[in-house]
Amino acid sequence: MEKYLNTPIKEVITQFPQIADILNGYNIGCVPCNVGSCLLKDIVEIHNLSIEQEQKLLAKIAEAIYLGKKVAIPQIKRKPSLKAGQLKYSPPIKKLVDEHVLIKRWIALVPEVIKNLDLESEEGKQIIINGLDFIRSYADKFHHAKEEEILFQYFDKNLDIIKTMLVDHETGRSHVRTIVEALQKNDKSAISEHLNGYKDLLTEHIKKEDEILYPWMERNLSIRQVGELFNKFNAADQKIGEVVPQRCEKFIKSLEEMMLSENQKEQKLQKKKEAIK
Amino acid sequence: MMDGCPGSKMQDFREKEAKGDDSGKRQSQLRQWPIQLHLVSPMAPYYQKADVLLSADCVAYTAGDFHKDYLKGKSIAIACPKLDEGQDEYVQKLQSLIDDANINTLTVMIMQVPCCGGLVAMAQQAAQQAKRKIPIKSVVLSLQGDILSEEWVS
Numbered sequence: 001m002e003k004y005l006n007t008p009i010k011e012v013i014t015q016f017p018q019i020a021d022i023l024n025g026y027n028i029g030c031v032p033c034n035v036g037s038c039l040l041k042d043i044v045e046i047h048n049l050s051i052e053q054e055q056k057l058l059a060k061i062a063e064a065i066y067l068g069k070k071v072a073i074p075q076i077k078r079k080p081s082l083k084a085g086q087l088k089y090s091p092p093i094k095k096l097v098d099e100h101v102l103i104k105r106w107i108a109l110v111p112e113v114i115k116n117l118d119l120e121s122e123e124g125k126q127i128i129i130n131g132l133d134f135i136r137s138y139a140d141k142f143h144h145a146k147e148e149e150i151l152f153q154y155f156d157k158n159l160d161i162i163k164t165m166l167v168d169h170e171t172g173r174s175h176v177r178t179i180v181e182a183l184q185k186n187d188k189s190a191i192s193e194h195l196n197g198y199k200d201l202l203t204e205h206i207k208k209e210d211e212i213l214y215p216w217m218e219r220n221l222s223i224r225q226v227g228e229l230f231n232k233f234n235a236a237d238q239k240i241g242e243v244v245p246q247r248c249e250k251f252i253k254s255l256e257e258m259m260l261s262e263n264q265k266e267q268k269l270q271k272k273k274e275a276i277k
Numbered sequence: 278m279m280d281g282c283p284g285s286k287m288q289d290f291r292e293k294e295a296k297g298d299d300s301g302k303r304q305s306q307l308r309q310w311p312i313q314l315h316l317v318s319p320m321a322p323y324y325q326k327a328d329v330l331l332s333a334d335c336v337a338y339t340a341g342d343f344h345k346d347y348l349k350g351k352s353i354a355i356a357c358p359k360l361d362e363g364q365d366e367y368v369q370k371l372q373s374l375i376d377d378a379n380i381n382t383l384t385v386m387i388m389q390v391p392c393c394g395g396l397v398a399m400a401q402q403a404a405q406q407a408k409r410k411i412p413i414k415s416v417v418l419s420l421q422g423d424i425l426s427e428e429w430v431s
Contacts, residue, residue: 088428090429226412230382
């Protein structure tokens, strides 16, 4: 059993595909991860199941691997500072979770932005330019920089979960670069494809951070480190100043209003069409 | 039926089964004197940039591993929000710990009895009045010494 606990999740699932369903049954959403290099034991530890649930999960995995042969079920080492399942963020981590809210508002607007994509008018192009500014200034420089330059420095950079998050950040940046190039070429299809790619990437990325990475980090941070992070995050925010986050929030708010009125116009038009019929 | 004040209601725990390991000797983790909130000075060197534990008086007698689990690595102040006088001074001192001693974090450890909640309220009032912001954690202990809750309150 130890051998498989120390094997990357992707390899384990490739060898024993039924383990994917077992993990999904415990809301462990690592199965579709595109990196899949986290060790099975780290995945079990990081999800902070109760001892009973963890033992049941490992027994099912052992059953799938050893096909009914009796094997000893080990207990995964962990730091239980909170009861299993409880999600209580410390002030610095809560700051990051709160920043996710504005990013999620942008992500929620992406399908509408794609639907109304208009590269013929200056106003239409400006929406994409402002969207790219939001991703670069808020999601990346304001938010991801706090993770990369401050938070992740408190953890081993070689941990697979950290590597996975950094790969996600880089993939997001690559989507942005492609959208910039596509905008210069007026390539509507490439813009749509990469905006959608960014939306899917960040949706999964934020879910992983809010539900798995941050709670695991909380369990491993000392109180001294929590205080240090709080100070460093505040200093980082002060360095950037209030203008950038205010500008980005204003953009999201105005885009939400614009998309709402576009939807209302569309609904009115639809009603008129139905009335004519 | 009226049960009286939960903070002073008589309860007998003598029948409790003794658990844990009595072998070995633990060193005290206290690294300062004085500790009573009226007596301490926020300007004392051991408070500078420290992680501070503000503990209700009864806590240390209740938590079996108080030194090892809660006091270690922290500077401390103790108080009783029910019986102590001059609690306005307490708020001022806590504010001074935040603003002048630049403490890193404040952990407020209290008993589950309702009167103990006043200590958390004092810490929150001091935090509201302070210019600096710091993380404040509240830890509530049962009369049997178990942790009932641990949450960030600021």
